[in-house]
Amino acid sequence: MNDDQLLRYSRHILLPQIGIKGQETLIQSHVLVVGAGGLGSPAVLYLAASGVGKLTICDSDKVDLTNLQRQIAHSTDRIGIPKSDSAKKTLAGINPEVNVIALNERMDERGLLQLIRNADVVVDASDNFPTRYIINRVCTLYKKPLVSGAVVRFDGQVAVFDLRHAHSPCYHCLFPADGEDQDMRCAVMGVFAPLVGVIGCVQAAETLKILLDIGQTLNSRLLLLDGLSMEWRSIRLNKDPSCKVCGTNEYYPKSGS
Template structure:
């Protein structure tokens, strides 16, 4: 690290769990964020500020006035612009030393396979089950840690699927495709704005812990937050032996590489 980086990241470096070696690990790391909305905004802001060497952020939408209540990476001057352009402009202003790659599109299953293969940790900040399941499939195949979050109304949830570990459950174990998974959109249901910040920041924290290999992550635990009472509930998650995604063979994983 140069002198500017030592100053920029000095408060991380002071932490014995991180130190210079840990900060250098972050600088070498690559994180993929799917979605630059309510969850992706705080996650991207803190990861950029923390010095993640390369952030790849995908979002095909444009900034709308209704987004600004909770999508804090965008501002009034961003209305009408692509979220990809807006997020890169904001993050570059926070930390011009990192590499920020943005894709102005809703990535499909094939694109996700390639993007996930090239990253260290994936953050699911999307807003629909189809995308979440495609992200999960790619992470299972490439054995990449997946940090998943969701918010609606006054309810938030966050967990980690550390798919480097054979015993880890995956997103499909928790929400199988044949289950009752109906998308609930903010435009219809509403969302308490600070809740998106709390869950998104938790996703950023879990990502940093995974990259640094410190503490205890949320792998195998689903954290549920009631924003009205600020009470957290923790639910243990287990791998579903009948999960059709987890049972993908090693040969299939090798084939797609």
Template sequence: MNDSQLLRYSRHILLDEIGIEGQTALLQAHALVIGAGGLGSPAAMYLASAGVGKLTLVDNDTVDLTNLQRQIAHTTARVGQPKATSARLTLEQINPEIVIEALVERVDDARLAELVAAADVVLDCTDNFATRHAVNRACVTHNKPLVSGAVIRFDGQVSVFDPRGGAQPCYSCLFPQDQKFEDVACSTMGVFAPLVGVVGAMQAAEALKLIMGIGQSLAGRLLLLDGLHMEWTSIAVARNGDCPVCAGHHPPAA
């Protein structure tokens, strides 16, 4: 690290659990953020400010006036612009020293597999089950840790699905892909703005910990947040031995 980086990241370096080694790991890491909206905005902003060396943002949507109530990476002047490129402008202002790749596209399974394989950690900041399951399948196939978050109305949830451990559940163990779950949109149900900030920031925190190999991740646990009463509930999540996605997955030997 040069002198500027030592100063920029000094408050991380002061932490015994991080230090020079941990910050160097962040600078060398590549995070894939799928979705640049309510969750992706704070998640990507904290990853950028923390010094993750490369961020790939994927979102095919454009900024709408209704987004600005909670999607803090965007501004009024950018209404109508692609969310991925708008978010990149914000992240470049936060940290011009990192590489930010903005992809304005709806990724299919093949493209998703390519992007996941190239990343060190994946953050699912999307809002529909089909995409979440596609991301999960790619992460299991390519042995990449997945940080998943969701928020609707006053309720939030966050967890980590890490196939590298071998005995940990995947997203499909919790929400089986062969079952029908109704997608609930913010446009019809509403969402309390600060909650996406809380959950998105927690996704960033989990991703940073995974990159640095510190602490204990949320793998095997689902955190639920009741924003009206500000109460957290932690639920243990077990691996499903019959899960069609991860049951036959055997992580490569270290």
């Protein structure tokens, strides 16, 4: 690291769990963030500020006035431009050393196969089950750590599915695709603005811990937050041996390519 980097990241370097070696690890890391909205905004802000060297941000939406109540990576003067581009501009002002790749498209399974294969950690900040299921399947294929978050109304949740470990459950174990779960979009249900910041920041923290291999992550746990009572609950998750994604080779019987 150069002198400017030593100064910029000095508060990290002071932490014995991180130090110079850990900060260098972050600088050399690549994180994929799917979604640049309520959850993705605080996540990418802290990942960039913390010095993650490469961030790929995927989002097909454009900034809308209704987003600005909670999506803090964007501003009023950017209404109408792609969210990924808006986030990139914001991050350049925070830490110009970070290489931000902005992808203004909704990624299908083929696109995610390439992106996830090249990432160290995947942050799922999307807002719909189909996208979450695709991300989970590809993370399972490549054994990539997945940091998943969701918020609706006054309720938030975050979990880590560290698929590098054989015992780890995947997202499909928790929410089977053939279950009765339905998307609860903010546009219909509403969302308490600060709550997406809390959950997005937890996603960023878990991502950094995974990259640094420090502490105990939320792997195999679901952390739930009731924003009205400000009470947290932690639920232990178990791998489903009959899971159609991580329990079999149903989706990718050969190489997955």
